[in-house]
Amino acid sequence: MFPVNDQTTSWEFCDLSGQKRKFLPQDVPVHTRSMDLQRNKLKRVTGISRFPFLVQLNLSRNKIMEFPHELINLQKLEELYLNQNNIRHIPEGIFPNLRRLKFLKLSTNRLTKLPSDINQGTCITYLDLSKNCLKDIQPLVGLTKLKELFVKKNELTELPSQLFHNGTCELTVCKAMGNPLRCPPEEVCAGGVMDIQSYFQHMDENPNTRSAWTVKTMFLGCSMAGKSTLCRSLREGKPVAIAVEDRTEGIEISQLYAEGIRFLFWDFAGQEEYYLTHHVFITPRALVILTVDLASYSIVDPQSFNDQLWFWINNIQLRVPDSVVLLVGTHCDQCTDQEEVMEKKKDIEEKVNSRLANRRTVLKQQKRNLEENANPSLFTDQLDELDCLLEYNLKVLDLITIDCTKMEDIGKLRSHVLTCIQSESVFLCSGCILPKSYETVSQAIHTLVALQKIPQHGIIQLEELRDLILNHVKLSSESLKTILQSLLRYLHRIGVIIWYEDISVLSDRVFIQPSFLISMFKTIVRHDLVQQLEGVSRDLLMQEGALVKEKFTWVDDLRCRGTLHNAAMRILVRRAIEKLIKDDDDLVEEVVGTKREEGIILTLLQHFEVCLPTLVGGGLNPHAPVFTPSEKQWKSASEAKRDPNGACLFPIYLQDELIVCQKWGENRQDDLSVHVYFLPEIPHGFFHRVIVKTCSLYQTHWVGREQCLLCCGNRLCLVRQKKRDEDPFIEIRCRRPEKDEEFRQLWDLILAVISKLFVLSRQWPGLTQQIHTPCPETGCPHYFTWRDWQELNNADFYNLVKGEKLVCKGGHTRRTELLFPKDKHMSL
Numbered sequence: 015m016f017p018v019n020d021q022t023t024s025w026e027f028c029d030l031s032g033q034k035r036k037f038l039p040q041d042v043p044v045h046t047r048s049m050d051l052q053r054n055k056l057k058r059v060t061g062i063s064r065f066p067f068l069v070q071l072n073l074s075r076n077k078i079m080e081f082p083h084e085l086i087n088l089q090k091l092e093e094l095y096l097n098q099n100n101i102r103h104i105p106e107g108i109f110p111n112l113r114r115l116k117f118l119k120l121s122t123n124r125l126t127k128l129p130s131d132i133n134q135g136t137c138i139t140y141l142d143l144s145k146n147c148l149k150d151i152q153p154l155v156g157l158t159k160l161k162e163l164f165v166k167k168n169e170l171t172e173l174p175s176q177l178f179h180n181g182t183c184e185l186t187v188c189k190a191m192g193n194p195l196r197c198p199p200e201e202v203c204a205g206g207v208m209d210i211q212s213y214f215q216h217m218d219e220n221p222n223t224r225s226a227w228t229v230k231t232m233f234l235g236c237s238m239a240g241k242s243t244l245c246r247s248l249r250e251g252k253p254v255a256i257a258v259e260d261r262t263e264g265i266e267i268s269q270l271y272a273e274g275i276r277f278l279f280w281d282f283a284g285q286e287e288y289y290l291t292h293h294v295f296i297t298p299r300a301l302v303i304l305t306v307d308l309a310s311y312s313i314v315d316p317q318s319f320n321d322q323l324w325f326w327i328n329n330i331q332l333r334v335p336d337s338v339v340l341l342v343g344t345h346c347d348q349c350t351d352q353e354e355v356m357e358k359k360k361d362i363e364e365k366v367n368s369r370l371a372n373r374r375t376v377l378k379q380q381k382r383n384l385e386e387n388a389n390p391s392l393f394t395d396q397l398d399e400l401d402c403l404l405e406y407n408l409k410v411l412d413l414i415t416i417d418c419t420k421m422e423d424i425g426k427l428r429s430h431v432l433t434c435i436q437s438e439s440v441f442l443c444s445g446c447i448l449p450k451s452y453e454t455v456s457q458a459i460h461t462l463v464a465l466q467k468i469p470q471h472g473i474i475q476l477e478e479l480r481d482l483i484l485n486h487v488k489l490s491s492e493s494l495k496t497i498l499q500s501l502l503r504y505l506h507r508i509g510v511i512i513w514y515e516d517i518s519v520l521s522d523r524v525f526i527q528p529s530f531l532i533s534m535f536k537t538i539v540r541h542d543l544v545q546q547l548e549g550v551s552r553d554l555l556m557q558e559g560a561l562v563k564e565k566f567t568w569v570d571d572l573r574c575r576g577t578l579h580n581a582a583m584r585i586l587v588r589r590a591i592e593k594l595i596k597d598d599d600d601l602v603e604e605v606v607g608t609k610r611e612e613g614i615i616l617t618l619l620q621h622f623e624v625c626l627p628t629l630v631g632g633g634l635n636p637h638a639p640v641f642t643p644s645e646k647q648w649k650s651a652s653e654a655k656r657d658p659n660g661a662c663l664f665p666i667y668l669q670d671e672l673i674v675c676q677k678w679g680e681n682r683q684d685d686l687s688v689h690v691y692f693l694p695e696i697p698h699g700f701f702h703r704v705i706v707k708t709c710s711l712y713q714t715h716w717v718g719r720e721q722c723l724l725c726c727g728n729r730l731c732l733v734r735q736k737k738r739d740e741d742p743f744i745e746i747r748c749r750r751p752e753k754d755e756e757f758r759q760l761w762d763l764i765l766a767v768i769s770k771l772f773v774l775s776r777q778w779p780g781l782t783q784q785i786h787t788p789c790p791e792t793g794c795p796h797y798f799t800w801r802d803w804q805e806l807n808n809a810d811f812y813n814l815v816k817g818e819k820l821v822c823k824g825g826h827t828r829r830t831e832l833l834f835p836k837d838k839h840m841s842l
């Protein structure tokens with residue numbers, strides 16, 4: 015929507031949006047400067063040259079097939095929206111005439127090629143070409159004022175290096191995800207313009223044409239399905255039996271080189287407790303091998319399909335919706351005969367295909383419902399979002415059946431995986447070209463590991479790593495510095511190393527062996543943590559200066575309250591780590607932490623929102639200084655008071671909701687309640703992180719497994735996960751305030767919680783929100799986008815609470831529904 019200021023008179027701004035028009039209207043004044051024609055049914059734009067004073071023109075969401083040639087007459091045009099049409103071709107000769115054009119949005123069309131003279135639109139600063147079919151954007155070279163470039167989801171294999179030349183480039187934003195990029199690889203582009211520039215600079219200095227190929231392969235599936243067996247057998251090239259007691263805890267990583275491809279195998283444990291870490295490690299652009307035990311799979315029991323397959327496919331679809339999933343059925347030897355194997359294969363494939371197709375049908379139906387609504391303009395964001403979900407294409411390949419104990423079957427699977435990877439139509443992630451210098455440095459790191467110059471645990475200071483590499487390569491210290499930074503970023507993104515550049519206390523340290531870090535994670539995030547704690551010996555307790563009776567308290571607190579004392583955590587991590595790190599007390603201390611300082615592991619667990627430091631509060635405190643209404647940045651209230659020798663709350667280990675229920679009491683009829691719906695469902699682990707995120711804002715909170723209660727001033731706010739008619743939503747429920755100032759606090763509180771929900775939900779790209787849920791009390795839905803929320807002011811909020819309908823147009827992504835009983839007015 016155009017920004018219209020109050021001074022704009024009607025002849026200057028002409029809103030013709032959403033009127034199902036097939037032609038331009040005749041009665042618009044020729045002096046019109048801004049025309050909004052979005053969401054009509056225009057196929058051609060004939061007659062637009064009658065408005066030579068147009069500065070802004072919005073033709074988005076029409077049915078335009080040809081780029082309107084007449085636009086060459088709009089010489090004052092500065093902003094042009096042509097997104098969401100069907101344009102296949104832009105003729106030559108347009109852009110030399112649009113000398114004032116600054117903003118051009120052409121996303122979601124069918125362009126395969128750009129006109130060679132597009133670079134004569136020399137004023138263009140913003141250009142969106144995402145979601146087309148472009149193979150080449152070389153014609154953009156010469157757009158010297160370009161600041162923001164979007165070319166997501168095209169068919170680009172290269173970006174033109176000239177666009178990024180240091181001296182001339184004004185680009186500040188370049189988004190190129192979703193292209194089969196080789197030069198620079200997508201992982202370099204993800205780092206933004208600076209990383210791309212650095213890449214091209216090194217390519218200039220050390221050109222390379224050879225393609226390096228690394229494929230992250232993730233093994234997912236239920237516990238005991240055979241993931242570790244598959245992973246290790248593939249690596250060894252022969253069947254490897256895994257003893258039952260040798261189950262995967264957390265994640266294991268290993269490598270395999272085959273036919274010039276480096277596979278990084280990530281073997282994820284199947285038990286529920288580990289799902290909590292999956293958001294950290296399940297990343298896009300990987301091959302997923304979903305393993306199912308065919309012997310235990312039941313055709314007749316629908317739960318079997320749900321648990322063993324659909325749960326995983328659904329999770330993958332929510333988290334990495336563009337992935338390729340290879341289904342592997344193990345334990346064939348334990349099925350009665352080949353016939354049973356084939357029946358199960360057929361059943362699984364049919365059910366997967368029908369569920370995937372069904373999901374699409376539901377999405378399409380939802381889209382139709384919105385389009386047919388009396389006022390579809392209220393739903394444009396929802397429609398966009400549904401379009402995005404429809405565009406994702408999770409590829410689930412046919413199931414391959416194997417007996418992991420048979421040599422022949424392991425060979426069959428290995429060549430099948432290679433074929434899948436090499437067939438680019440199936441697997442987007444192909445080889446990528448790196449500057450020679452990157453390869454040299456990468457190789458040097460590899461050699462240093464092999465020569466054991468880098469300790470086995472792989473934790474190394476950045477500077478120390480640089481010094482070691484300098485002894486191995488012919489590079490100046492200065493150029494190594496820049497190469498190393500970009501290279502480490504790249505290696506981190508493809509999953510070879512871990513470097514948390516953004517966590518200030520960890521930014522000077524590199525984890526050359528990710529498996530080390532993960533094994534630290536799994537000492538804490540594990541299904542048998544209580545037993546592990548019970549097994550702590552007297553010697554270990556003494557080392558930490560703790561008494562045996564403290565151990566009983568720890569066990570009790572973990573079991574009943576989901577709280578792990580930091581002292582207990584230190585003991586557990588130290589016990590695990592001392593097996594890996596020998597004779598390096600300083601490092602052990604750094605990882606484990608001390609009574610005065612948090613260690614690496616605790617920092618990471620909090621960074622990834624697995625736990626939060628507890629400051630278990632007392633009763634309601636009317637003077638609690640936690641909230642500062644209208645403060646832009648939400649600081650963690652407990653941060654300053656965090657005690658490294660305190661305890662951490664792990665919502666995953668909580669058993670019940672008792673404490674929350676007790677404190678909250680009964681729902682009241684006049685409670686304020688905001689619902690945030692999610693479609694298709696709330697992912698596993700999502701709510702635990704909501705709890706961690708929201709509770710970290712408050713000093714006083716009580717937490718249950720699927721609920722948490724926050725205290726703001728003397729107001730209570732309940733956040734909980736619920737379902738209505740199978741539709742999952744998160745409810746934020748507050749006691750109705752009495753005083754004005756409390757009311758404002760409450761508004762900020764709701765806003766803070768919702769903002770956390772939105773930030774979090776962005777990490778699941780396959781997730782959107784429920785659309786049709788009218789308010790049961792008033793019958794009229796109030797739909798809000800996140801941007802609407804931010805833009806609402808207190809006065810709007812008062813009106814809402816009074817039951818007045820407030821309509822917000824525009825906005826971005828997900829919508830929220832306000833449900834305030836209409837008859838309960840606030841006295842303000």
Ligand SMILES: Nc1nc2c(ncn2[C@@H]2O[C@H](COP(=O)(O)OP(=O)(O)OP(=O)(O)O)[C@@H](O)[C@H]2O)c(=O)[nH]1
Nearest residue numbers: 237238239240241242243256261262284345417418
């Ligand atoms: N007979 C037979 N046994 C298999 C086959 N595949 C796996 N197994 C056995 O099944 C058991 C479980 O296999 P794992 O590879 O540990 O299973 P997982 O999926 O990694 O399990 P978690 O680590 O708990 O997530 C092991 O004892 C394997 O040796 C198979 O095809 N045939």
